[in-house]
Amino acid sequence: MKIIDAIKSQSKPFYSLEFFPPKEKKQWDSFFSTVERLKALNPLFASVTYGAGGSTQDNTLEITSRMKHEAGIEPMAHLTCVGASKEKINGFINKLREADVHNVLALRGDRPADEKFSWTDQQLRYASDLVGLVSNEHPDFGISVAGYPAAHPESPTFADDLHYTRVKIDAGSDFVVTQLFFDVREYFDFVSRLRSNGINKPVIPGILPIQSLSSIRRILSLCGANIPGQLYLSLEEANEKGGDDAVKETGLKFAVNQIRQLVDGGAPGIHLYTLNKADMCLELADRVKL
Template sequence: MKLPGKKGSQAENTPLNLSGSSPLQVSFEFFPPATEAATKKLWTTLERLAPLDPSFVSVTYGAGGSTRQTTHDVVARIRQETDLEPAAHLTCVGASKAEIEEVAHAYWEAGVRHIVALRGDPPQGETEFKPHPDGFSGSVELIEFLKKLHDFEITVGCYPEIHPNAHSSQSDLDYLKRKMDAGATRAITQFFFDPETYLNFVERAASNGVDIPIVPGILPITSYSRIKSFSAQCGTQVPAWLTHLFEGLEDDPATRDYNAAIVASELCRRLQYEGVKNFHFYTLNRADLVYGVCHSIGVRPKSSIIE
C-alpha cells in the first residue's frame, strides 16, 4: 500500500532507522476520562506508551472548558507519579481572564511547565466561537498573558489545510506568525493524510518567517465515521483512496486496525524520508495502534518510566 505523493519519490525504498538510538522523537495526546473505567484505560494507555520515551504527553481540554478540573487532575497526576513530561491544554472558551490566571497558577504550582495554548472549540450545540466578556478573543492574547504569568513552554496548533474560520491561507499563516511572536515555541498541526499537505505548509510557513518547529499531528484511524466527523469540523480533506480503503470496515475492527496501522506508518515513513524527526500522535486514549506505528518507524522501548 502506497500513499500518493511526489512522482518518482524514493521513500518507498528508503530503509527505516530501527536501531535503539533512533533520532526520532514522539509525543502523545490524550483526552481526560469521564468515568472510573475510562480513567483505568487512560492509565493503561500511558503505561503502554511510556517506554517509548515521548518528549511530552498532552491532555486536552473539553469543549467550552467542560473538563477543566479533570484535565488538571490528570496532568498533575502524570507530573507527580511518572517521569513523563506533561503538557496541559488551556483554551479561551467560557473562561474569564481571572479564571484562566487561576488555572495557570495551579498548573505552575503543580510543577507543570508546558501549556498547549488554543483558542478552543465552541461549547456543544454552538457553531461559532464567542469570547467570554472578560476573557480573550484568541490564542495570541492567551499566549501573551501566560508568558507574563510564568515562563511556560508554549505549544500552539496550526492548520496545514487552513483553519475553518480563517479568511485565507495567508491570514492563517500570519496568525501563526503572531502566535510565535507572542511566545509560542512549537506548533503541532491538525491531522492530515497527504504528506505533501504538511511539507508544502512547512515550506510556506518558513517563507513567512515562522521558524519554530512545526510538528506533524498524526491521527491513526480507529473509526472511519469518527474521522469523517472530525475532518468536517476542522477542514481536513479525506482523499477518495482513504474512503475506499476503509469502507465496510466499521464492524471489522481487526482489518480496520491493520489498514490504519499501514496508512499511519506509511505517512510517517514518507515524512521521515523528507527529514521529519518529530511526530505527535493523537491517541484517542488507545495505545496499541499508536504503539505499533511507532514501532514500525523505529521508535522502540528504552526503559520503564511508570513505576
Template sequence: MTDSPSPIVPPATARVSFEFFPPRSDEAEKTLMGTAQKLAAFGPEFVSMTYGAGGSTRERSLQAAAALVRATGTPVAGHLTCVGASREEVNAVARAYWDCGIRHIVALRGDAAEPGSAFTPHPAGYRNAAELVAGLRAIAPFEISVAAYPETHPEAASPQADLDNLRRKLDAGATRAITQFFFTPETFLRFRDKAAGAGITAPIVPGILPIANVAQARRFAAQCGAHMPPELLRQLDGLDADPPLRAEVTTAIAAQLCATLRRHGVEDFHIYTLNRALSSAALCRLLGLPAASAAQSTAGRARQVVQA
C-alpha cells in the same frame, strides 16, 4: 515546495509526543493510565491532556494531567483555552498547572461549547491564542505550544490570514506549533514550506491520527476541514466491520505517512492516541522506537519522581 520534493536522508531516530483526553469514568481513567504507562516506554518528549470545548472539562483535565505526572514521570503539557472564562480564571488554571509540576501548556483559542457556534470572547477574557500566549509568558516560564492548520482553520478568512495568525502566536512567545491531523504528506510539506516562506522559524510538528474508527475519523475530518482523499476512503471502506483488519490497515497507513515525512526531514510527530495504546505503540515500533522494558520504565519514573 515543488509537487515532487526531493527526499533527504531521514534522521536516525524519530521523536514522538502523545495526546490524551480526560476520562469520564473510573473505568475510563484506568484505561487512560494503562495507555499512558504503556506509551511512556517509548520515551516521548511529552504527553498532553486536552481541555474540553468551552472549558467543559476543566477540573477533569487538571486532575488527569496531574495524575499523568505521577503515573508516568513523562513531561506533561496541559491544554488551556480562552473560552468562557475571564483572564483571572484562565490565569488561575495556568498557576494550578505550574503548582502540580506542569511546565508546558498547549495554548488554544478554543471552540465554543455549543457545536457550530461562533467563538465569542469573554468580556474580561483573552480574545485569542496570541493574547493567551503573552499572558502565560507573564505568569511563569512555561514552554508553550500552539495549534497550526495545514488545511486552514475553518473560521479563517484565508490561508494567508491563518498563517499570519500562527505567526502572531509564535511572536507572542510560543515555543512550537502542533498541527491539526491530516492524511497526505503533501498537505504538511506544502504548509511547512509556506510557513518558512512567511519567515516562521519555530518548529512545526505534524499531528498524526492513527485511525481507530473510520466513521469517527470521517466525522472529525469534516469538523476540522481535513481532506480525506478518494484513495484513502477506498482503503478504509468497510473496515469498521472488521476491527482486527482495520487496526492493521490503518496503522500501516499512518506509518507510511510518517515514513514519507521522515524522508523529507521531519523528526517529530505528535500522535493523537484517543486514549488507546495499540495503534500508537505499533506506530512507534514502525518508526523504529524501541520500547523500554517494564522494569526500565518503572525505574525511570521512580528516578524522575525522586529528582522532582
C-alpha cells in the same frame, strides 16, 4: 522544564502523545494503565485535553500532575478561550505551577453548541490572546500553539491562515503542533510557507491512525481536516471486505507510511493523537521503528 528545550536537545526524531482524560474518575485506573503502556514509546511530552469552557479543567489539573509525578511523562495542559477570563487562566496556571507542570498548548477552542454564544463576548477571543497572557505574566511556562497544514476551516485563504499562525507565534509561542492531516505534502508545504515568512519554530506533525470509517467520519466533521479521495476509497473497500478490522489495518499501514515520509523529510518528531488506544500506538511504533 520547558518542552522547547527538550525538543532542541533531541538528536533524532521523537514521539509525543495526546491524551483525552475520561470524565468519570472510575475510568482513571484504566486510563493510567494506557499511559503506563505508552511509556514504551519514550514520549518527549504528552498533551492533555479538557472540555469546552474548561468543563473538565480540574480533571486536567490532577491528571497532568499524576502524569508527571507517577508516570514520569512531561505533560502539556490544554488551554482554551471558551468561557475563560484572565483571572481563571492565571488561577489555573498557578495551580499547574504548584503541581510542577510548566507547559501549555494555547487554543481558541471550539464554539459551544449554545446558540447564544458569541466570540465577541469572550474576554479572550483568540489563541494569540492566551499566548500573550501566558508569555507576559508567566515567563517560566513553555507555550505551544496549533497549526493547520490545510488551513483552519474558518480561514478565508491560506494567506490569512498563515498570518494568524504568525500572530500566535509572534505573541510568544515556542513551537507548533499541527492538526491531524493525511497528505504529507500539506505538512511540508505548511512548513515551507512558514520558513519563507521567517518563522523558524519547530513544527511537529500530528498523526491519527484511522480506527474505523465511523470514527474518521466523526473526527473529520469535528476538526475540518481533509482526507485524500483515494485513501477514503481504500477505507470503504476495506470496510466492505473485512469491516472495522480491515479498516484499522489499512489506516495503520497508511499512518506508518506517513510517519516514515515525514521523518525522512525532516520532521522533528511525531505527535500521535492516541485516542487513548495503547495497542494501536504501540503497533504503529513497532512497525515504524524510529
